[in-house]
Amino acid sequence: MDGLRGAGRSYNTERTYAGRIALYLSYCTQNGVDWTRPKLAQLIAMMRWLVDDPLPSRSRKPGAEPRYRDEGTANAIMGTVGEFLTWCSLQGWVPPTVVSQLVQPKFLRYTPPGFDPGEDGQYRTVQARRIKFRVAVPGYEWLSDDQINHLISFTTRARDRFLVSLLAVTGIRIGEALGLRREDMHFLPDSSSLGCKVEGPHIHVRRRRNSNGAYAKSRQPRWVPVEVETVALYADYRYERDTVPEAADCDMVFVNLFHAPLGEPMKYPSTYELFKRLAKRAGFRARPHMFRHSAITRWVRSGVPRDVAQDMAGHVSPQSMDPYTHTTDQDKRDAVELVAAKRKEARA
Template sequence: MDDAYVEHERAAAWLRVLLDAQGRSVGTARAYAGRLSLYLSWAAAAGVEPSAPQADQLARFARWLERTPSRKHRPGRQRRRAADPKVVALGPARSAAMVEGILAAVVEFVRFGASRGWCEPAVAERLSFRTELAFAPRSWDRGERSERPVVERRVVRRRRVQTPPETLSAQQVGALVDACSNSRDRFVVEMLYATGLRVAEVCGLRLADLHLVPSAAHLGCRVEGAHLHVVRREDNDNGALAKSAWPRVVAVTKELVACHDAYRFERDGVPPAAESDYLLVNLWRAPVGRTLTVDAVERLFVRLSARTGFRARPHMLRHSFASEVAMATKDPALVKELLGHASVSSTDVYLHARWADMRAAVDGQARSSGQGR
């Protein structure tokens, strides 16, 4: 919406396609909406036609993103406050990864607009994150290769430095659990750390999704051992939507089962909560028995961060789980399946070396070299 709270029709049409036609999650659409809002505001101030930008105009927008910090800040979110006008910031206002993500959303919006006739297809065709040379098929009748004019797509990618994801140590996770004031909150922290589920996936779990028994054959499930099923549902009361459209099975540890049993004993003692089909519900605040929302879990971690004295967010536990599994197994395909990623390339970021591992490797090499002498 603009400053007068009038909906931007083209942006709204694109977001509806993301949700309804492409099956993107609500979280993805929310993130894209924020990125597109930045672009539309900048385009209006810069006099740029938002549906048909040129590559040099997107480059100007990228530089603006790097130099202009966000003015928004919400508790529990990683938002930058407006910089002090008297202080000159030496570093970029946004990381290269963030700038690249915003540009990717803008390019996708422009290409969607080209399919709707909002701009010439050639405008969208020239926007890309890599340079591509397009050649015509081989002319077999002449026995030689004919080339059509080379189409070079302008590159707007920013220099990006790959950094490991933010994780928490086992001691920090233990501190978070100790800082919880009830069994439900402890179970939420343990669940995120022990399964690597996304927050929306945890909030969308139904009681029937949990098979915390040695065998669930009597339920028609052939998976052995304690496990849970992650299922994408469009009708969740709290709007929690699993990102992947494909269901997956995640193994559950005995320790998590014990934590679950302690929570269920407390939960089922509250009549409105016992009647709910959802796993996580309100137990103390009205309306009691209502499904727990993603925002409620994020606010929980804000409180836990204040109690423990270090920054902790729900998604950091997912990164921690993935890093632990990746370092233990060295198997990206296994991490991919556990996390529900669409591509194995998404798990490469978790296969990073830690300082302790590098120190041990160097010390081991030095000892072996000394023994050889």
């Protein structure tokens, strides 16, 4: 994982890549493939195996419906395998010819926003992955304000209510939330006594190594303002937290209060289980990252300048904002009615 850490990848990325690389090495062992010199046909066979071979059943009931990976997941796994072999080639463990077979030239007929094709279009030809399923681009999920309020109404604990509300208001990533420390919560009208010049209640998001594996993706520290209601919810949570003596010495904001080990920082698996339970009660999907999409969409739709929204979101590139702005059904209906009204006015 040294290559990933050197590139500044998050703990979650390390864990995901470790599982995918282990899957590749296991496949090679079981099928007699030299992992350092796989042929193109063997890698294509692995890609097919990923979607054709059923996954181990999670149910103990006999006759349970088999589960399969989708083609998008297979693409992600093979992409990691390609990165792994490329890194191994740089270490001298894999021949360069193995890496060269993984890509092929591709001419970009349509370029993404911000792409510089060159004066003569010389940069339109790029190296693209050779081993990949053609899949439709997945849509990004987000939550409306009504859905967020509905979800909050199903929280039964002050900690969970504060976590959901904080994600919805600030748009921070779940890793950034779980990595918050009490010193990052500047909820006073004036934080000068804390050595902070920022006015009004806000949180600070900083990249650190944390014992629970939480990791801020953005390298640059930033602060994000919060609403007065968020401050009140934090006060409720602090009162709830103070009833658990084991939590007193932990500097992390979000800690285990209801299950062992009490007082320890919350980790990703238990947090995702929390959101699964809330989603089941609410009757719709509600993953932590959906709140980030919702917050950024709300900022942009409310007229917040894109550069301000980009700064609060912790995005380095303006193009990173594009997937986070969503159109509602009402937006589409309003657009059609606006055009119809103009046509009717023109005829009159």
